[in-house]
Amino acid sequence: MKARAKFLIGSGIIIVTLVSLAYVGFTQNKTYYHTISELGMLHGAALHQRMRVSGNVRAGSIEHLSGRVDFVLEEQGRSLPISYTGRDPLPDTFKDGAQALVEGRLTPDGRFNAEQVQAKCASKYEATPNQTPGAAQPGRT
């Protein structure tokens, strides 16, 4: 039984280590998914969390400025201005009308500062009725 007890202690140490690693990794890395309409209802700490938002790129809203790309995401009649400041080029699929998923944080002035943009063009292969938001095509930006 002694060996068994030792093994259980060893396992306990391993499991506790891994759980704490997982907890730390989780708290540093969790990202909330919100719809554009939900963003207006957030308050307090929830406003400053890292989050993902998806929507369609409003036609003609893409503006290339120095060091950033501005565009507007629309979903169910609501819109959200986005500034993309990441350094990777935007994916091939990112164009007017594309479905895009942005990841980043809200800024106090109501813009969304995106660090990552994934986009999926309204392609004919994946034209499906119940599209889950964020089922993005490759182009990990």
Place this chain on the structure above:
Amino acid sequence: MDIFGSFALILAFLAAVYAFAAGIAGAITRRPLLTRSARHAGIAVFGLVTLAVASLEYFFFIDNFSMAYVAAHSNRALPAFYKFAALWAGQEGSLLFWSWLLSTYVFLALFVNRNKHPELMPYAGVVMAGVEIFFLTLNNFVASPFGVLGGPDASGTLRLAALGDGHGLNPLLQYPEMVIHPPMLYLGYTGFTIPFAFALAALLGRYPGEKWIHITRRWTMIAWCFQSIGILLGAHWAYAVLGWGGYWAWDPVENASLLPWITGTAFLHSVMMQEKRGMLKVWNVWLVFTTFMLCILGTLLTRSGVISSVHAFAQSSIGNWFVGFLALAFIVCFWSYWLNRDYLRSDNALDSLVSRESSFLFNNLILLAACFAVLWGTLFPVLSEWVVGNKISVGPPFFNKVNVPIALFLLLLTGVGPLLAWRKTSFDALRRNFAWPVIIGVLSGIVAFIFGFREIYSLICLILCVFVTLSIASEFYRGARVIAARDGSNILTAIGDLTMRNTRRYGGYIVHFGMVLIFIGIAGSAFNKDVQMEMAPGQSLAIGPYTILCQNFDRVANNNFESERATLEIFRNGRSEMMLYPERRFFLASEVTETMVAVQSKPLHDLYVVYAGRSPETGKPVIHAYLNPLVKWIWFGGIVVVLGTGLALLPNRRAALVLKPATEQSWGDAVAKGASPIGAVARSSDGHD
């Protein structure tokens, strides 16, 4: 012809149902005739699904665009090679392909064992037929690949509407590896059905003895091997096609393929505990069950769209079917376990913490922890939406944080485990076996540190890789030295001889060595560099030892795509080394733009160049160059893993004397105690099927 294909599919479904029902009847009434006819029905399923697959392929090759599936996934200009692969480009076709691979496995399992294990095969046949019924139900009634375009006209007769040309194959899939990667991964996923069937059959039939565990282990090795190939090809495809400079992103679909691989790996190790010491029987059975259920879960995640992924699969309500099947599989597993749990009583208990047993236990604990962490991270968006009503996702940093330490600990066990004796290892033996590998490993770590190698995980990984490689080498050397001394042969011949005498043990070591190579490659990613620059012809950029000079930009076109291409000359130390041509292709049929990466792969690093399009401000082309150290080692390590697994599947050349399992010792101990060479060889034998 579409009638032909769907008719074959219906017949396949009926044959599977018959195999299932007659198999049960045969097992209960013990009438050999029923059992035999059930087996024949199981074999017939294979033939019928093959006909259905052939019929769908035929439509692709004759460009029949009245078939909905063909019209959606092919076009006239598509090269024949890809027309063949378009079979598995979409939901319906890939499910048919899945059924076909499954029925192929079932056919092989039934055929190979047609005159063997009369107590086991009827039950196994029933389980296999049960799984086939599920997939054939999907093929026939939920996602039929034989749908036609058009509909009934005014008079009620069916009018076919054929398109002039199809929509074309998703350009991401127009890459040679895409022709091999899905079949390999599917061979892995479907392959785990066979060990599952044997394990469940042994439990249901209370099969006496441990023979079933040998059969299960071999089929698991086969499925595991394909799963490994599939995962690595997928990683390589992501690397070579997606153009983001990496090969693994902890995407849900990648994770889904990793989960059964992890539990399969755990089973391949813990099964030895059952063979040698009669321990962990419940655990093993559940590992096999879990592996199978994770395969189904993986399919569910991939296809239902419950979790967003970069892998574009048509999303549909088909997920519910998989949820139902998963629940049913769990109930059947749990029920048969509960009824027969006394059958799985352990023969032995753990003797010492420093023993082969405990190294396997830790190996399993760690693998399961990894599996759980990956599963948790993957399912978190779904779970959090259920529980707190908010989708919360975690990204790669979470997975890395948990899995990197786990992987390093596993690597340590890879070196330690095989050198420990069963039951208990003495301190002397430890010192003898580990002194040199540990000393040299730590020394190489110190040298690397002095040379400015400061990334802590990579440094640990380096030390462990050296240690594991040396401990594997010492195992080969020690065994071969004994044979060489006895036969008077040279050491290399003796190594070959040793390996062939116990393919499973030494094949396993080769797999371990392949994993070491993969670890080296992954550790290299800590030193990745990249540069992005707008380049006009004549400009150059520097990355690592290379200078990239932009020569030209041009356009190429054929009837499948138009492409814009950069011509880059690569200089190293002022000498021109080669040309690279990164491209962006615009596919005409699908109107999609794709990046074609140019990679120059060398053992020490890959130079990976992407043509990222033209800068919207200046109109100048943007080149993104990556220098990724050691990536090639991953692919090479994968080849070694596959060769090692293949070797382990070979039968032993000579039947060695087999002593009682409990007296089994590690090589080092056997030799050191001055046991006679022949005795030592016999003792180390793991006894193949």
